[in-house]
Amino acid sequence: MPEDREHTRIVRLGQDGKEPMSVREILLRVYGILQEKGYNPVTQIAGFLASGDPVYITAHKNARQLVRRLDTFDVLEELVRFYLEHNPPLYDDAGADAVSPDSTDQGEKAHRRRGFRHSPDD
Numbered sequence: 001m002p003e004d005r006e007h008t009r010i011v012r013l014g015q016d017g018k019e020p021m022s023v024r025e026i027l028l029r030v031y032g033i034l035q036e037k038g039y040n041p042v043t044q045i046a047g048f049l050a051s052g053d054p055v056y057i058t059a060h061k062n063a064r065q066l067v068r069r070l071d072t073f074d075v076l077e078e079l080v081r082f083y084l085e086h087n088p089p090l091y092d093d094a095g096a097d098a099v100s101p102d103s104t105d106q107g108e109k110a111h112r113r114r115g116f117r118h119s120p121d122d
Contacts (some may be wrong), residue, residue, distance in 0.1 A: 023078045026066050033063040
């Protein structure tokens with residue numbers, strides 16, 4: 001009897017037999033493990049994402065194995081989505097400033113120091 005692929009759901013189970021963890025679940029677990037070990041979780045995770053090198057993540061409690069499951073593009077996509085959903089827009093629908101330009105000056109200076117640039121159409 002041929003397999004009906006339209007109604008077949010393929011689930012790749014983790015090593016423990018459960019469904020795989022989401023990006024969010026992995027990041028939260030790794031964050032907690034890094035904190036537990038006394039590291040700055042944000043710096044360590046950012047280093048991993050920027051370099052792709054899992055050595056930024058401790059091997060304690062299999063945190064390094066967890067981050068190796070992640071696709072860094074998926075993580076960045078998730079972070080951008082979360083950030084945009086949880087931060088007010090800088091401009092309203094009409095293009096006017098939604099926040100005072102003075103309130104973003106420090107952030108702009110920090111971005112310039114780090115080498116971030118606005119796109120030409122900004």
